[in-house]
Amino acid sequence: MAKHRSAALVQEGITQLTGRSDSPRLDAEVLLLAACGINRTALARDPDQPIDAQSADAFFSFLKRRCRAEPIAYILGHKEFWSLDIELNDATLVPRPETEILVEMTLDAIPRDTAIELADLGTGSGAIALALAIERPLARITATDISRAALTKARENAKRLALDIHFVEGDWYAPLNGHQFDAIVSNPPYVRREDPALETGPAHFEPALALFAGDDGLDCIRTLCAGLKDHLRPGGLVVLEHGHNQQDAVHALLFATGLESIVQVTDHAGLARVTSARMPR
Template sequence: MTKLPEKPTYFEAQQWASFCLKTATLPVDSGRFLLLGLSQLDQTQLLVHYREQLPAALWQAYQAAIKRVVAGEPAQYVLGRAPFYGLELDVTPAVLIPRVETEELVDWLLTDEADVTDLSVLDVGTGSGAIALALKQEQPNWQLTASDISAAALTVAEANAARLNLTVSFQQSDLFAQLGDQRYDVIVSNPPYIAENEKPVMDASVLNYEPQQALFAEHDGLAIYEQLARQVASHLTAHGRLYLEFGYHQGPAIQALFATALPEATVTLRQDMAGHDRMLRVVL
């Protein structure tokens, strides 16, 4: 890593971080993300302070954080926080880092149900709680339940709910196995959907740090969708809706899967901002 003065300004520190990240062929925006998070400044405040000297403790912490990212660790895990739909969520290696594509799934659901003030919603495979907490933040009167097979993930999600003062019910469950006969108006999920044979083309930081259980599924990544297609109707109310995220190349297979399993339902694919089929809605 390139050397810097012992007492750099905020601007010089960020320039140093950008050089280090660019040299490692990593996204340079991680440098600003970490500087904002560690300094607890917002973007405007950072600009105001750009020519001021970093406090010594912050400079030491920033150097250590950048070195961890250069070594391959995701910046969100280094900071312990990740943004999602206007929220700041705690994240650990027990949960996936929330992605912007999942914000689009949340937005689709909120747009469809914008005028419904009383709704029961289940978030299957909640991880950090991202989907459930974003929905509760936007629609405080909805009844949100969030489930996950991982006790460690639920610990993170529950801590996020408590810190954000959002009331969500959490339940450890393998899909619907521990949820009884409860029915919901809406079920939403971003389940594991990556096939094992995709590992060679995946980013090393994802493979090395993010939870494998939340990434990979059998049957070419379709195993969870196959279970959902078989079971979801018995957990939805009449005219209930299912919203799903999936991999960019899985749209035709998943659409066919639900159209076959639920022939009376209306199955709709939706593209993400990049123009890929990434979301599906099933209306009973």
């Protein structure tokens, strides 16, 4: 007879995660499903099913990591973004829901039937480039990152999803060799080096290279804005994600670079998180 049963394991998970997670039951169930390789319907059909020793061990190891506040996405190695299953590794940021606002703004500005050239700078797992590639199959998309490990995962994601993206490694514009694009999008690092909010919580597990951008969090955005004149075609679109308290600075940087039609969009909390602008014709 199996030593472990699913209901007891879920209950143990809830007990250990209460006070450590905002969603103890959901977390415990998701971790158990992943550990056993079963789906939610199978668990709902038989909520007290026998669990073999190997699956129970995997569950306890996942639970231990979750109790230390590691994001579920890193524990499971993947995260849904724009309805795509995006695989992650240690070098990739977990794609955020607010980044879907950047995808929406970009899609709103790009007609479905045009073969534009677009660059996603700092692609990480490839989340933005992959979402845009699936929605705009005619677009020729180049995606860059300075992290070779992140790019490896982005390439794997594109291959698994059968999406054609040109990946290049390097520091912001350097690997583009002066090429110009119709659209440049980026969710760059934008966290202040000393941000106290990051000493605990999920960000503690994320790669520093994906998060931090100098004393005011704007170093990468400054570099991106400075390169627009050389890499964005006349009439071209730029869309940047940024921190909720950086909208004025980002507006000022784009304006100083000579961009026009600056638009800022808020997230579900009403905070401006994404800014778009156009290079004058």
